[in-house]
Amino acid sequence: xxxxxxxxxxxxxxxxxxxxxxxxxxxxxxxxxxxxxxxxxxxxxxxxxxxxxxxxxxxxxxxxxxxxxxxxxxxxxxxxxxxxxxxxxxxxxxxxxxxxxxxxxxxxxxxxxxxxxxxxxxxxxxxxxxxxxxxxxxxxxxxxx
Amino acid sequence: xxxxxxxxxxxxxxxxxxxxxxxxxxxxxxxxxxxxxxxxxxxxxxxxxxxxxxxxxxxxxxxxxxxxxxxxxxxxxxxxxxxxxxxxxxxxxxxxxxxxxxxxxxxxxxxxxxxxxxxxxxxxxxxxxxxxxxxxxxxxxxxxxxxxxxxxxxxxxxxxxxxxxxxxxxxxxxxxxxxxxxxxxxxxxxxxxxxxxxxxxxxxxxxxxxxxxxxxxxxxxxxxxxxxxxxxxxxxxxxxxxxxxxxxxxxxxxxxxxxxxxxxxxxxxxxxxxxxxxxxxxxxxxxxxxxxxxxxxx
Numbered sequence: 001x002x003x004x005x006x007x008x009x010x011x012x013x014x015x016x017x018x019x020x021x022x023x024x025x026x027x028x029x030x031x032x033x034x035x036x037x038x039x040x041x042x043x044x045x046x047x048x049x050x051x052x053x054x055x056x057x058x059x060x061x062x063x064x065x066x067x068x069x070x071x072x073x074x075x076x077x078x079x080x081x082x083x084x085x086x087x088x089x090x091x092x093x094x095x096x097x098x099x100x101x102x103x104x105x106x107x108x109x110x111x112x113x114x115x116x117x118x119x120x121x122x123x124x125x126x127x128x129x130x131x132x133x134x135x136x137x138x139x140x141x142x143x144x145x
Numbered sequence: 146x147x148x149x150x151x152x153x154x155x156x157x158x159x160x161x162x163x164x165x166x167x168x169x170x171x172x173x174x175x176x177x178x179x180x181x182x183x184x185x186x187x188x189x190x191x192x193x194x195x196x197x198x199x200x201x202x203x204x205x206x207x208x209x210x211x212x213x214x215x216x217x218x219x220x221x222x223x224x225x226x227x228x229x230x231x232x233x234x235x236x237x238x239x240x241x242x243x244x245x246x247x248x249x250x251x252x253x254x255x256x257x258x259x260x261x262x263x264x265x266x267x268x269x270x271x272x273x274x275x276x277x278x279x280x281x282x283x284x285x286x287x288x289x290x291x292x293x294x295x296x297x298x299x300x301x302x303x304x305x306x307x308x309x310x311x312x313x314x315x316x317x318x319x320x321x322x323x324x325x326x327x328x329x330x331x332x333x334x335x336x337x338x339x340x341x342x343x344x345x346x347x348x349x350x351x352x353x354x355x356x357x358x359x360x361x362x363x364x365x366x367x368x369x370x371x372x373x374x375x376x377x378x379x380x381x382x383x384x385x386x387x388x389x390x391x392x393x394x395x396x397x398x399x400x401x402x403x404x405x406x407x408x409x410x411x412x413x414x415x416x417x418x419x420x421x422x423x424x425x426x427x428x429x430x431x432x433x434x435x436x437x438x439x440x441x442x443x
Contacts, residue, residue: 025190029190082190082193121189
């Protein structure tokens with residue numbers, strides 16, 4: 001409980017919590033529409049992407065750690081899966097640019113703290129928890145000596 | 146019946162053809178007085194990304210389930226939800242959704258528990274409507290609120306509870322989950338999150354008939370002779386059987402319930418919505434693992 005939430009994720013959480021339930025879905029939809037495109041270098045290399053098996057829709061993610069130890073997370077999910085896209089977009093925006101240590105310190109239950117559990121079934125939120133877990137795992141892989 | 150049924154010859158072979166409408170029929174009948182179109186999806190954001198013009202949204206999670214008790218909403222809440230969506234007791238409701246109407250059929254089944262008489266599915270659902278290039282809008286429908294009566298839910302006819310299933314053992318059971326869930330090699334559908342059932346496998350003697358075998362590639366229901374092949378010839382169901390279908394939480398088996406009840410015409414089919422998330426965690430209920438139905442407990 002002592003892990004401080006990075007400013008980017010705290011802002012996202014606060015934005016959701018300030019809204020009533022229907023508007024939270026609307027904000028999630030905005031995130032969904034705003035999922036960044038996959039960088040050119042991965043578009044032709046689906047083999048580099050990791051399938052997130054826990055998600056109810058085909059979602060793939062890729063994590064980069066740049067020379068300054070900053071994390072960048074990219075994901076793809078189909079337009080027919082806006083909820084999954086929204087989850088991926090929250091994490092892509094919220095984690096992008098954080099340091100390795102900051103990402104690894106993000107509480108694993110972050111997805112349960114942004115006020116979506118009443119609007120979205122708990123099963124679906126677990127997909128976002130899985131996305132976060134797999135992102136951290138890739139960060140560890142890429143920073144292992 | 147507020148709106149005349151779809152007369153498509155394609156549906157005539159089913160036991161209750163009035164339970165289906167085609168995309169053509171729906172397009173021609175949009176705006177007909179007495180008709181309300183409702184979208185019910187697995188992905189609860191899909192409606193917001195674009196839906197059939199005038200369609201209201203029914204969220205299986207927030208609209209139909211009690212927020213505290215694991216149960217459906219009661220009559221007062223059902224009346225409020227439907228009334229707010231412009232649905233009266235006499236309204237013809239056409240439901241459609243994603244994933245071959247998986248959740249749409251579940252919603253239709255819940256409507257049935259409340260005895261709503263005229264509720265139909267759009268054959269092929271959301272995907273077929275979109276594949277055919279028909280109109281979509283992101284403008285949320287703003288129906289005029291109407292009165293829907295408070296109806297006591299009937300849980301005895303189309304719904305089964307755990308004790309009903311225990312008493313039913315020896316009669317046909319249909320497990321509509323994936324083969325992996327049936328055999329017990331996993332407790333969740335492939336690519337779905339873990340749902341917390343403590344044991345894996347199936348209810349003894351249940352036959353495995355994954356729900357999607359009733360759906361064609363375009364999401365429409367398969368022709369009657371193919372459905373008969375699957376459910377009567379392979380699974381051994383026949384008229385007069387009392388059947389219970391189950392899955393994980395009752396949504397996929399809602400689809401099978403629709404097929405058995407309205408397309409094949411079996412009577413008294415029940416959906417066990419407690420399904421594997423209850424059975425697989427209940428103390429001392431019998432379970433069989435492996436690919437065979439297994440024997441009744443001694």
